[in-house]
Amino acid sequence: MKKRTLSPELAAECERLKNIYRSSSRSRGVTQSAMADALNISQAAVSHYLNGQNPLNTRVAAVFSQMLEVPVRAFSPRLADQIEETVKAAQIGEMASREAPNISLTAQPAMSYKYPVISWVAAGNWAEAVEPFPPGFGDRYELTDYRAHGPAFWLQVKGDSMTSPSGLSIPEGMLILVDTEADAQSGKLVVAKLTESNEATFKKLVEDSGRKFLKPLNPAYPMVAINGNCKIVGVVVRAMYRL
Template sequence: MDNQGISQEDMAERMGVTPGAVGHWLNGKREPKIDVINRLLGELELPLLETSLPSSEAGQQNVAPTVQPSRFYRYPVISWVEAGGWNEAVEPYPAGFSDTVELSDYKAKGRAFWLVVRGDSMTAAAGQSIPEGMLILVDTGIEPTPGKLVIAKLPESNEATFKKLVEDAGRYYLKPLNPAYPIIPVTEDCKLVGVIRQMTMRL
């Protein structure tokens, strides 16, 4: 960190933790888990620690360590109103858009941001379901195509909406996963802001 000019505060912001937590890791007061160590090493672009178990130990386990991502990326958590105006934003992250960021191992193709799902229009009784409270990662650099989950801005609202893009007889529609909600036709005034690439839940 010293060689790369990265302070405890910088590393804490990258990893979404407090500077005190990073300080405890560095001075040995607290030992982080191996996946946390690998996240830190990934930020420094250093080789990751080996996470596989010896064969004698692995045979006694009913779970196995997963391969950890080599790098994490930070994207802002913004509101639905801000998401609706995202296409008009000149800067990737305009001042005041968000003071909160979330980490992801997904490298966006365009400008990206997180949204917290509101309402139950995308909650389904069976199959794919995205309940209220889920965090969804929106990539504005991916072309919205039928079958993808998208964020759209409707002409009558300044806010964004979250639906599944479908096609029927050459026309496009925004379809909720909850059948209790109506399907919305995609008109010329409707702007498709981005495509959902990742979902997670805050605990």
């Protein structure tokens, strides 16, 4: 299936970045292969950003900015503003924590739950899936305040179909917690698996005129109709970065 065309604004950002890359990459010794290694993505994915096939996001913009030694605002004022707002919010939070020495903490009951990190799920295309591991299995765990309704596990997102240029966005590298017995209602983010193979994907479940679809948050990707070809593995109930 063909991807949707980017909006003029998003396409213009990619074009500006491509021009900067062409003029600056050689003098700085930056190749698409090196950029792919820095982003932990394929070289083809780097080409997709430069050629306007995928919209830029803050993580990709920050890495290009660092390696090409140009400010993000030179090619994307939109993403530059997002990065600045994120930095400001972090600074405000840090200042608030320093300026509240008279606040005493009240002991609270422990409400942490740990679930295994078992594999990754492709957020761009169907990829090899993993069945939920039984409780207690795994060599890596992450804590959360969420109490699952059934077996649950963390997956690390790969691909950019859930990376949105605005609003809710689940970029590549983020960990998502999947609850296999949570109620999969329309509007929920889910992991779905093809019924006739070991392939799965991460999308938003939506319903329109009685029909259900798997919808990416990235407008460059098409929706996938649910017509008996897949089942819901679980609902995504938490998302986080682990640096």
